[in-house]
Amino acid sequence: MITMQEKVESYELCKKIxxxxxxxxxxxxxxxxxxxxxxxxxxxxxxxxxxxxxxxxVVYSILDAGMENVLKYTTSPHSTxxxxxxxxxxxxxxxxxxxxxxxxVNSETAEFLKQYLTKIKSHSRPELKELIEKNLRKGELSxxxxxxxxxxxxxxxxxxxxxxxxxxxxxxxxxxxxxxxIPTKKL
Amino acid sequence: xxxxxxxxxxxxxxxxxxxxxxxxxxxxxxxxENPKVFYEPVISWIRELxxxxxxxxxxxxxxxxxxxxxxxxxxxxxxxxxxxxxxxxLIKEIDALNEPKPIAKVIWHYNEGDELMKExxxxxxxxxxxxxxxxxx
Numbered sequence: 001m002i003t004m005q006e007k008v009e010s011y012e013l014c015k016k017i018x019x020x021x022x023x024x025x026x027x028x029x030x031x032x033x034x035x036x037x038x039x040x041x042x043x044x045x046x047x048x049x050x051x052x053x054x055x056x057x058v059v060y061s062i063l064d065a066g067m068e069n070v071l072k073y074t075t076s077p078h079s080t081x082x083x084x085x086x087x088x089x090x091x092x093x094x095x096x097x098x099x100x101x102x103x104x105v106n107s108e109t110a111e112f113l114k115q116y117l118t119k120i121k122s123h124s125r126p127e128l129k130e131l132i133e134k135n136l137r138k139g140e141l142s143x144x145x146x147x148x149x150x151x152x153x154x155x156x157x158x159x160x161x162x163x164x165x166x167x168x169x170x171x172x173x174x175x176x177x178x179x180x181x182i183p184t185k186k187l
Numbered sequence: 188x189x190x191x192x193x194x195x196x197x198x199x200x201x202x203x204x205x206x207x208x209x210x211x212x213x214x215x216x217x218x219x220e221n222p223k224v225f226y227e228p229v230i231s232w233i234r235e236l237x238x239x240x241x242x243x244x245x246x247x248x249x250x251x252x253x254x255x256x257x258x259x260x261x262x263x264x265x266x267x268x269x270x271x272x273x274x275x276x277l278i279k280e281i282d283a284l285n286e287p288k289p290i291a292k293v294i295w296h297y298n299e300g301d302e303l304m305k306e307x308x309x310x311x312x313x314x315x316x317x318x319x320x321x322x323x324x
Contacts, residue, residue, distance in 0.1 A: 032220050054302040065268050136275045149268035
């Protein structure tokens, strides 16, 4: 039986989520199946919205690339508890969506992400396109099966409007937070 | 040469390549769980096609009426980052069919207003030598 206090707390939580314009949020294990479910929820939202087709696809592409990146590079802090993935997708204003993704990475990946994201953040759109083309021509796949395009695609589609943070949780692990702003218009 | 036919799923595009019918079509969403497993047979099929075309051209080298034209039609709704790489590899193999004589071209269909898929097509067109036609549907 739910107590009155719990009902009030549930209502307050719902109100808070509404106030934050949360479209999609998830905390837990990320698997390919869960990625599909989250993308399906976004698709339903996008179909009911008045967004143009390009914006819908750009947001889908960023969501997908962000989660693909997590699936490839995440490190579980404990073998029995890997509920380490967090996703928050909000409409910040009429013009901006915000996607925040968090996951654990090892120190080596953390260092790579820091250097790589700092580097690509300073690139213009034509420079990012050039890097994508270079990676395609190189034709290499990483050990994880990636082509090194995901983060470049995120950077390009967000017009480089992203920020990241790496929080050291212990000597071996960092919690990687990537916050991406996506314009809802003029894409 | 056997047809290559793959039914479309939630994550994988449909493929219909037929040498005998001279029909080459691919489309849908592409974000396969194991892209290498999905795309390698598709790319290998094009390599095998090249061998067949070379053989056919050799047999018909003295036939003035022999003419071959292959049209590869793509209509994707979505390509994830790794699929962008594999589709590029596939288009490169199609490009290689045009040696020594240009016989293959690509028609890249994209949905009305889908600037993202149009841009993907433009990027591929810029990276290969073959005739690459962009068509809004």
